[in-house]
Amino acid sequence: MNLIEVKGLTKQFRHPIKDPGLKGAIKHLFTQKYAEKLAVNDINLSVKEGEAIAYVGPNGAGKSTTIKMLTGILVPTSGTITVDGLTPYKNRMENAQKIGVVFGQRTQLWWDLPVIESFSLLKDIYEIPDDIYQENLNRFKDLLGLDEFLHLSARKISLGQRMRADLAAALLHNPKIVYLDEPTIGLDIAVKERIRTFIKEINREKGTTIILTTHDLDDIEDICERLVIIDQGRVIYDGELQAVKDAFVxxxxxxxxxxxxxxxxxxxxxxxxxxxxxxxxxxxxxxxxxxxxxxxxxxxxxxxxxxxxxxxxxxxxxxxxxxxxxxxxxxxxxxxxxxxxxxxxxxx
Ligand SMILES: Nc1ncnc2c1ncn2[C@@H]1O[C@H](COP(=O)(O)OP(=O)(O)OP(=O)(O)O)[C@@H](O)[C@H]1O
Known part of the structure; x- marks a missing residue:
C-alpha cells in the first residue's frame, strides 16, 4: 500500500478584488467582486514508504499549496488525500504525529526560548518517550552540530543554525514522512551540504519518506531519486531523476x-x-x-x-x-x- 495517495487534488483560492484605499474597501462592501485562482489542478500522486521525492516547479506552480494540503493546513476544494490511512485535514492531530514539516521561511521554534527548551516542549507535545528523545537528540546534535547554539534562543541564532535546529525539531518524534519546503534557502554552501547529508542519512537509515520542494536543484540531485515537476497546478512530469539525466543530459x-x-x-x-x-x-x-x-x-x-x-x-x-x-x-x-x-x- 502507498504511504501517500493523492487523487484529483484541486485547490481553488478566492480572493476579494478591491480598489486601493478606504474608498475601495467601502466600494467592495457593496460590489463584492472576487477573483479565483486554481492553484492546484487535478493532481494525482502515489508515494511509497521510504521514497525521497523532489516536488519542483517554477514560482507560483502550486508546490506550497500542495504541501499545505498534504500536511492538513489547507482543505482541498476537491479530490482526496490519504496519508498513512488518514485524511490530513480531518485528522490533524493524528496526522501531526506521523509527519515532520520544515518551512525554510518560517520556524517552529519558540522565538524567545533556548533551542533546547523548544525541543523539550516538542517532546511533551508529541509525547516522545525519554529513550527515543535522548537517542534522537544525541544523534542530531552530532549530525547537525547543534551543541554550539542549543542554549541560545531562536531569536539569537543565525539562519543556518536556525535551519539545523528546525530540522532536528521536525524529526525528534520519528515521523514517517518529512515535508521540506525550501530547507536550504539563503544558506551558505557548507550549511547546505550539512543539511543535505543529514536528510540523506535520515532517509537511508530510518527509512523516513522525504517530500522536498526547492528551487536549489543541487538539493534534489543530492537527496532525491524521484522527480515530480508541476506547472500551473498540474503535474507535468513524474519519474526517476536518473532516467531524466540518462535521457536528456x-x-x-x-x-x-x-x-x-x-x-x-x-x-x-x-x-x-x-x-x-x-x-x-x-x-x-x-x-x-x-x-x-x-x-x-x-x-x-x-x-x-x-x-x-x-x-x-x-x-x-x-x-x-x-x-x-x-x-x-x-x-x-x-x-x-x-x-x-x-x-x-x-x-x-
Ligand atoms: N491564500 C491564497 N489566496 C489566493 N491565492 C493564493 C493563496 N496562496 C497561494 N495562492 C496562489 O496560488 C498559486 C500557487 O501558489 P504556491 O504558493 O502554491 O506556489 P509555489 O509553487 O509554492 O510558488 P513559490 O515557488 O513561489 O513558492 C500562486 O498563483 C499564488 O499566488
Missing part, C-alpha cells in the same frame, strides 16, 4: 591528467566529432562532449593513444539544465520533444 565532461603535455592537443581533439577542448593547463585538460555523438570510452582510448594518462574523471551530469528547459517550455520530458537538441555547439 547529453553533455558530459572528462578531465584528463597526463604524464606529459600532449603537443598539438587542439588539432588532436579536433579530430573527434562533437568534442570541445577546455581548461588546458600543462599536463591537464578537459573535454566536453555530446554523449550521443561519442562515448567517454572512445575519447579516453583516443587520448591514450597519444600520451600516458595518469588519471581521468568524468563529471556527473547535472539535472539543472534539463529542468530549466522544462520551466522555459523548451522541453517536454514526456514526449521527449526538445526545441533545441544540441547542447554541444556544432564545430565549424
Amino acid at each position: 547529453k553533455e558530459r565532461t572528462i578531465h584528463f591528467q597526463m604524464k606529459e603535455a600532449i603537443p598539438s592537443l587542439t588539432s588532436l581533439i579536433d579530430g573527434l566529432p562533437g568534442v570541445i577542448l577546455e581548461n588546458v593547463s600543462g599536463q591537464q585538460f578537459s573535454v566536453r562532449f555530446n554523449r550521443f555523438d561519442i562515448s567517454a570510452g572512445e575519447i579516453a582510448s583516443y587520448v591514450m593513444q597519444h600520451g600516458e594518462v595518469i588519471d581521468f574523471r568524468i563529471d556527473e551530469p547535472k539535472i539543472e539544465q534539463v529542468i530549466r528547459k522544462v520551466y522555459d517550455g523548451k522541453l517536454d520530458l514526456n514526449s521527449g520533444q526538445e526545441e533545441e537538441t544540441r547542447l554541444v555547439p556544432e564545430k565549424v
Whole structure:
C-alpha cells in the first residue's frame, strides 16, 4: 500500500478584488467582486514508504499549496488525500504525529526560548518517550552540530543554525514522512551540504519518506531519486531523476591528467566529432562532449593513444539544465520533444 495517495487534488483560492484605499474597501462592501485562482489542478500522486521525492516547479506552480494540503493546513476544494490511512485535514492531530514539516521561511521554534527548551516542549507535545528523545537528540546534535547554539534562543541564532535546529525539531518524534519546503534557502554552501547529508542519512537509515520542494536543484540531485515537476497546478512530469539525466543530459565532461603535455592537443581533439577542448593547463585538460555523438570510452582510448594518462574523471551530469528547459517550455520530458537538441555547439 502507498504511504501517500493523492487523487484529483484541486485547490481553488478566492480572493476579494478591491480598489486601493478606504474608498475601495467601502466600494467592495457593496460590489463584492472576487477573483479565483486554481492553484492546484487535478493532481494525482502515489508515494511509497521510504521514497525521497523532489516536488519542483517554477514560482507560483502550486508546490506550497500542495504541501499545505498534504500536511492538513489547507482543505482541498476537491479530490482526496490519504496519508498513512488518514485524511490530513480531518485528522490533524493524528496526522501531526506521523509527519515532520520544515518551512525554510518560517520556524517552529519558540522565538524567545533556548533551542533546547523548544525541543523539550516538542517532546511533551508529541509525547516522545525519554529513550527515543535522548537517542534522537544525541544523534542530531552530532549530525547537525547543534551543541554550539542549543542554549541560545531562536531569536539569537543565525539562519543556518536556525535551519539545523528546525530540522532536528521536525524529526525528534520519528515521523514517517518529512515535508521540506525550501530547507536550504539563503544558506551558505557548507550549511547546505550539512543539511543535505543529514536528510540523506535520515532517509537511508530510518527509512523516513522525504517530500522536498526547492528551487536549489543541487538539493534534489543530492537527496532525491524521484522527480515530480508541476506547472500551473498540474503535474507535468513524474519519474526517476536518473532516467531524466540518462535521457536528456547529453553533455558530459572528462578531465584528463597526463604524464606529459600532449603537443598539438587542439588539432588532436579536433579530430573527434562533437568534442570541445577546455581548461588546458600543462599536463591537464578537459573535454566536453555530446554523449550521443561519442562515448567517454572512445575519447579516453583516443587520448591514450597519444600520451600516458595518469588519471581521468568524468563529471556527473547535472539535472539543472534539463529542468530549466522544462520551466522555459523548451522541453517536454514526456514526449521527449526538445526545441533545441544540441547542447554541444556544432564545430565549424
Ligand atoms: N491564500 C491564497 N489566496 C489566493 N491565492 C493564493 C493563496 N496562496 C497561494 N495562492 C496562489 O496560488 C498559486 C500557487 O501558489 P504556491 O504558493 O502554491 O506556489 P509555489 O509553487 O509554492 O510558488 P513559490 O515557488 O513561489 O513558492 C500562486 O498563483 C499564488 O499566488
